[in-house]
Amino acid sequence: MNTDHHVILRVIAKMLIPVITMFAFYVQFHGDFGPGGGFQAGVIIAVAVILYALVFGVSAAMRAVPPVFTRSLAAVGVMIYAGVGFWALLQGGHYLEYQALFHEGPGEHHGQHIGIMVIEIGVLCGVAGAMLTIFYAFAGRVAEIRDEDW
Amino acid sequence: MIDAIMNAAPAWALTHAAPLLVMVPLFLAPVLALVPNGRIAWLISIAATGISFLFALVLLGLVQTSPIGVVSYEVGRWPVPLGIELRVDALNAMILLIVTTIGLLASVFSWPTVTAEVRKEKRALFYSAFLVCFAGLNGVALTGDAFNLFVFLEISSISTYVLVALGAGRDRRALPAAFNYLIMGTIGASFYIIGIGFLYAATGTLNMHDIATRLPELAGHRSVQAGFAFILVGLGLKAAMWPLHQWLPNAYSYSPSFVTMFLSATATKVALYALIRFLFTIFRPDYGFEISAFSSILMPLGIAAMVVCSFQAVFQTDVRRILAYSSVAQVGYMILGVSIGTTEGLSAGLFHLINHAMMKGALFMAVAGVVLTYQGTTIRDFAGLGRSAPWTMTAFAIAALSLIGVPLTAGFQSKLQLGFALFDQGLWWAVGFVVFSSFLAVIYMGRVLEAVFFQPPVNPRKARKEAPILLLVPLWILALANLYFGIAADFPLGLARDAAAAAFGVEAFR
Numbered sequence: 014m015n016t017d018h019h020v021i022l023r024v025i026a027k028m029l030i031p032v033i034t035m036f037a038f039y040v041q042f043h044g045d046f047g048p049g050g051g052f053q054a055g056v057i058i059a060v061a062v063i064l065y066a067l068v069f070g071v072s073a074a075m076r077a078v079p080p081v082f083t084r085s086l087a088a089v090g091v092m093i094y095a096g097v098g099f100w101a102l103l104q105g106g107h108y109l110e111y112q113a114l115f116h117e118g119p120g121e122h123h124g125q126h127i128g129i130m131v132i133e134i135g136v137l138c139g140v141a142g143a144m145l146t147i148f149y150a151f152a153g154r155v156a157e158i159r160d161e162d163w
Numbered sequence: 164m165i166d167a168i169m170n171a172a173p174a175w176a177l178t179h180a181a182p183l184l185v186m187v188p189l190f191l192a193p194v195l196a197l198v199p200n201g202r203i204a205w206l207i208s209i210a211a212t213g214i215s216f217l218f219a220l221v222l223l224g225l226v227q228t229s230p231i232g233v234v235s236y237e238v239g240r241w242p243v244p245l246g247i248e249l250r251v252d253a254l255n256a257m258i259l260l261i262v263t264t265i266g267l268l269a270s271v272f273s274w275p276t277v278t279a280e281v282r283k284e285k286r287a288l289f290y291s292a293f294l295v296c297f298a299g300l301n302g303v304a305l306t307g308d309a310f311n312l313f314v315f316l317e318i319s320s321i322s323t324y325v326l327v328a329l330g331a332g333r334d335r336r337a338l339p340a341a342f343n344y345l346i347m348g349t350i351g352a353s354f355y356i357i358g359i360g361f362l363y364a365a366t367g368t369l370n371m372h373d374i375a376t377r378l379p380e381l382a383g384h385r386s387v388q389a390g391f392a393f394i395l396v397g398l399g400l401k402a403a404m405w406p407l408h409q410w411l412p413n414a415y416s417y418s419p420s421f422v423t424m425f426l427s428a429t430a431t432k433v434a435l436y437a438l439i440r441f442l443f444t445i446f447r448p449d450y451g452f453e454i455s456a457f458s459s460i461l462m463p464l465g466i467a468a469m470v471v472c473s474f475q476a477v478f479q480t481d482v483r484r485i486l487a488y489s490s491v492a493q494v495g496y497m498i499l500g501v502s503i504g505t506t507e508g509l510s511a512g513l514f515h516l517i518n519h520a521m522m523k524g525a526l527f528m529a530v531a532g533v534v535l536t537y538q539g540t541t542i543r544d545f546a547g548l549g550r551s552a553p554w555t556m557t558a559f560a561i562a563a564l565s566l567i568g569v570p571l572t573a574g575f576q577s578k579l580q581l582g583f584a585l586f587d588q589g590l591w592w593a594v595g596f597v598v599f600s601s602f603l604a605v606i607y608m609g610r611v612l613e614a615v616f617f618q619p620p621v622n623p624r625k626a627r628k629e630a631p632i633l634l635l636v637p638l639w640i641l642a643l644a645n646l647y648f649g650i651a652a653d654f655p656l657g658l659a660r661d662a663a664a665a666a667f668g669v670e671a672f673r
Binding site: 084087088089090092095096099101106108110111112113 | 175179182183186189190196236237238239291
């Protein structure tokens with residue numbers, strides 16, 4: 014019974030984590046029309062995992078979201094961002110020229126829309142991965158607080 | 164050679180050379196973070212730096228053949244004062260050539276030292292950080308946007324802190340050195356960005372060329388002058404301008420040998436480039452506050468660096484610390500050249516910048532070879548190495564003579580140009596300081612060379628142990644370059660003269 018004395022924390026956290034993640038995606042995709050975007054969304058996703066780590070322990074969080082995954086996520090994020098630039102180059106435009114992504118004329122905006130969306134997804138991956146990698150690097154160093162010490 | 168590459172290069176490489184030079188290493192850096200094997204990471208980093216080197220040659224060729232001497236690239240095709248511009252003239256092209264050449268040689272020679280000094284699971288990440296640093300330095304040299312320059316400066320700096328800290332495997336003192344560097348470097352970057360803020364407030368633009376055209380009517384403006392002061396201090400910190408160099412000796416002595424070699428030949432040079440860009444292209448050297456900054460700040464500080472840091476180098480016992488203090492002294496020569504405020508002075512400073520990259524690169528590479536085979540960097544450890552590792556130490560001696568400024572070496576040529584530029588302005592007393600500082604260089608390098616060639620080995624069991632061939636080849640390329648450009652200095656001197664002319668806004672004449 015010893016482990017159940019912050020049951021309220023655990024239950025509330027379990028309820029909140031999916032909501033936080035959902036909110037992160039709302040911020041991500043609403044970034045087109047209002048405040049928000051990849052950076053904020055990435056931080057919020059990282060916060061969801063960090064909350065999990067705070068309540069259930071860092072080792073549990075590392076099992077759910079392994080450090081190798083977070084590190085790779087950060088790297089993939091940068092590659093997505095830079096990749097959009099190379100995609101524009103391959104389509105014959107300048108580096109990061111969204112208009113060239115689908116060979117569009119001046120009046121059309123699909124390239125602008127898709128381009129910035131993919132870039133923001135890259136930012137999301139990069140920021141979430143980097144935040145979690147930093148968190149793991151700090152949190153993984155100290156001995157974890159045992160339940161009795163609370 | 165440049166002509167051949169220009170002819171062989173496809174059309175896309177000619178148009179997109181500027182962004183590709185930065186983005187190829189910056190794209191491959193995260194790829195390396197995913198690669199599990201250090202050896203593959205090493206090969207990829209050679210490929211990335213090699214590609215950047217080719218693009219740097221292409222850019223140099225484009226600048227030299229361009230009628231206005233400028234290659235401009237609009238990122239994302241946003242028109243220029245609004246979007247980010249990559250703007251290459253003879254000055255950047257020269258810096259890019261130095262950074263990419265050193266980067267290529269450094270990554271070729273790195274494998275033996277990295278296997279000896281970096282833990283196995285960290286090697287791929289090490290190369291990833293190196294490529295980020297390399298891309299950041301190139302980005303600083305490429306961009307025509309003052310804020311973008313800050314971003315690239317931070318990209319290169321943050322990865323540099325990581326690289327320095329990885330020396331902890333060999334010496335735990337790398338950690339405080341890296342932390343110290345982090346604090347100082349961040350202060351420098353903050354000062355720079357505050358200065359940019361002031362300039363933005365006064366001019367309303369971040370494009371360097373645009374700032375330069377708007378500044379003349381605002382030169383008396385207080386916020387412009389405050390911005391100038393902040394930028395001077397911020398970039399001076401990054402360039403290790405005396406007395407803001409305190410981070411440098413520790414960072415160079417305790418980081419992995421490969422990192423020391425790469426940073427000593429590139430990082431301070433790129434910061435100095437940014438400073439020159441601001442001093443000459445954005446602010447004009449004929450503004451009143453800049454004339455007084457030249458004569459009462461930069462010139463005394465440059466001379467103080469030459470004398471004080473050479474003295475400090477004389478009393479060091481660790482060869483890497485000797486070379487680190489000598490680096491600050493050499494930055495002093497460049498600052499002195501810049502502070503004359505004439506085309507000749509600037510071209511002498513830039514010429515010394517090129518030569519210093521060659522000689523410090525060779526010296527630190529030779530030291531890396533010694534660290535690899537004998538695990539020691541004090542002068543005592545170097546005793547008798549002339550007999551047990553003749554090839555490594557001969558190259559070391561050539562670069563050391565070049566550092567002193569012996570005739571027939573590259574170092575002599577640039578000190579000669581510096582002397583001419585100083586005499587031109589009647590600053591004969593400054594020539595005296597240059598000679599005196601070179602005399603101190605004779606002492607501190609002489610102590611090392613004496614131990615290497617004339618003392619018996621401390622440990623007689625030291626067998627004949629040469630550095631590996633991967634290390635010797637780039638080392639000798641740099642050492643022979645020191646000799647070659649000491650005799651036929653036309654190529655680097657031409658680069659430096661074009662660069663100085665470009666910095667003053669005059670068309671590169673050739």
